[in-house]
Amino acid sequence: MTPEALESTVARLRKQGCDDAQVEVKACKSALSKDIWESVSAFGNTRGGTLILGLEENEGFKPVEGFDLNKVRDQFISGLEDGGNAKPKIANMPQYDLERMDFEGAQVLVVEIAEVEPRFKPCYVQARGLSNGAFKRVDDKDIKLSSTEIFELKHLLEPSPADREAVGGSSQDDLDATLTDRLLAREKERRSRALRGTDDRNVHLKRLGVVTASGTLSFAGLMSLGAYPQEFFPKLIVDVTVHPGIEKSEPDGPRFLDRVLCEGPIGEAVDEAVLAVARNLRTYSYIEGTGRRDELEIPRDVLREAIANAVIHREYSSSFVGQAVSVDVFADRVEITNPGGLWGGKTLETLGDGQSRCRNSSLMQLASRIDYSAEGAPAEGQGSGVRLMIREMQSHALDEPRFEAGIDYFKVVLQRGGMEIAANREWMGTVTARPLSSVERTVLLEARREQAISVKELHRQLGYDSDEIREALKTLEGDGLIKPLSKDKYEFANNSGRLSRSVSAREAILDVLGESDEPVGMRDIEEKTGKKIATLRAQMARMVDEGIVVPTAPPTDQSRKYMLKR
Structure with a gap:
């Protein structure tokens, strides 16, 4: 760290009034603080970070008078076994750089901690053991890893044996005869080597990984071809829940509007989940040539790919079989979340590189060979799924999917926006020169489609607050795009002009903070953004966790503000 970088970092900490996801400050006047190894573990298991020793956070990050730098330095080095200590404080220790630096007339000790390589995680405090001594960094806190997070880090690069394990008490009687016959017929048609040399059905199923040597079904066989896999694993379903607003359990409203527990073999569960989501999305129609084309506000192929990926790539080890894949449909987005983080060295940056990595290789192989419906197989195993989702969303002029990767979960967020499909966006580019808010765009398209609209109907259909809708209607009336019919009722009126591209909540936050x-x-x-504060808060929390945005105060402080990490 350069002197300029140190000054800039401390200036940022002083503005926000606390540490953050990248920096931990400790006074350590005459000895290392007892909890410093928790911070080392947390930085090592997350994205790395910096320790600044010799500053007092409670005194405005001022230098500590009488700071014994040499003693603290020696204790830190000894704790990481660099000084010959027989028992290091940290197991799977991270790489680090340590230097003394001048700051405001005193010296501080700056230790830059690197993220531990995936094959060596988790990094943990020896004295507390793996289950109690492994931490992650969340904002300015060192949070103990859960048992599932520890499991994921330990097996980050290891193929899972779970999908090849025998399912006790199962037999071929638990298979769906139609699906099984369909699989074998397809393998015969493609002249699969798995069928060569014998006509024995049992041998064929064993070679294909459907049954084990003992005659019981494999986990992959049960989940792919079972008549009702939930007899053995009740929670291995896709749970589709439709919420009335933009967050779960909003006050003064129903818990959910619709809920479907999608069961059966994985292909059927995926197809049912897609149907359940689709019936709760808006469908927009527009004319092409002499016919009419109907489109979901989120392309069906994107929904299916996201849900199928969640089912195929999720973690199926014993610690996770009690968790379902969840699909949450909100008024402004759809979230698909699966148990288990990214696997095999995949990162958010390499998701779309076209290289397929799957922890459940047997399940992937079977799922890619079975056509459950006219939609085809739920998996293809070629690594093109993420690219397909991005391409489809872009071709419909929608925001790209947003991906979130926790240690023990993975989430895909698809922004809803029937108003954003290409045909409608092209039309909207002719109606006004003024940039429209997201509410205004949605209301205008509903007015165009229905010709006559009301605040009550828009609130029911779109989930926006009634006052927001009224404000948008008044603005559009001022633009000459709609005309009032009666109280809270309007009709559509055509105009011309151009429209600027809309931005997501994430982009809007970055724009405001960047300026x-x-x-x-x-x-x-x-x-400044015109977006609902609940949406902004949810996105801000994610950006703080990612280290992109730095808060100025703890979450409970009403004066808490935000700034970009410099």
């Missing part, structure tokens, strides 16, 4: 030299509060961001 400000000072920290910005949530209410100011809401006012």
Whole structure:
């Protein structure tokens, strides 16, 4: 770290009033603090970070008077076994760089901790053991890893044996005869080597990985071809829940509007889940040539790919079989979440590189060979799924899918926006020169489609607050795009002009923070972006966890503001 970087870092900490995801400050006047090894573990297991020793956080990050740098340095080095200590404080220790630096007339000790290589994770405090001594960094906190997070880190690069394990108490009687016959017929048609040299059905199923040597079904065989796999694993379903607003369990409203527990073999569960989501999305129609074309606001292929990926690539080890794949449909987005983090060295940056990595190789192989319906097989194993989702969303002028990777979960977020399909966006580019808010765009397209609209109907269909809808209607009326019919009722009127591209909540936050030299509060961001504060808060929390945005105060502090990491 350069002197300039140190000054900039401390200036940022002073503005926000606390540590953050990248930096931990400790006073350590005459000895290392007892919890410093928790921070080392947390940085090593997350994205790395910096320790600054010799500053007092409670005194505005001022240098500690009488700081014994040499003693603290020696204790730190000894703790990591670099000084000959027989018992290091940290197991699977991270790489680090350590230097003394001048700061405001005193010296501090700066230790830059690198993220531990995946094959050596998790990094943990020896004295507390693996189950209690492994941490992750979340904002300015060192959080103990859960048992599932520890499992995921330990097996980050190991193919899972779970899908090849025998399912006790199962037999071929538990297979769906139609699906099994369909699989064998297809393998025969493609002259599969698995069928060569014998006509014995049992041998064929064993070679294909459907049954084990003992005659019981394999986990992959049961999940791919079972008549009802949930007899053995009740929670291995796709849970589709439709929420009334933009967050779960909003006050003064129903818990959910629709819920479907999608069961059966994985292909059928995926198809049922896609149907359940689709019936709760808006469908837009527009004319092509002499016919009419109907499109979901999120392309069906994208929904199917995202849900199928969640089912195929999820973690199926014993610690996770009690968790379902969840699909949450909100008024502004669809979230697909599966147990188990990214595997095999995949990162958010390499998701779309076209290289297929799958922890469940047997399940992937079987799922790619079975056509459950006219939709085809739920998996293809070629590594093209993420690219397909991005391409389809772009071709419909929608925001790209957003991917979130936790240690023990993976989430795909698809922004809803029937108004954003290519045909409608092309039309909207002719109606006004003024950039429209997301509410205005949605309301205008509903007015165009229905010709006559009301606040009550828009609120029911779109989930926006009634006052937001009224404000949008008044603005559009001022633009001459709609005309009032009666109280809270309007009709469509055509105009011309151009429209600027809409932005997501994430982009809007980045724009506001990027234009400000000072920290910005949530209410100011809401006012400048025109987006609902609940959506902004949810996105801000994710950006803080990712280390992109730095808060100025703890979450409970009403003065808390935000700024970009510099």
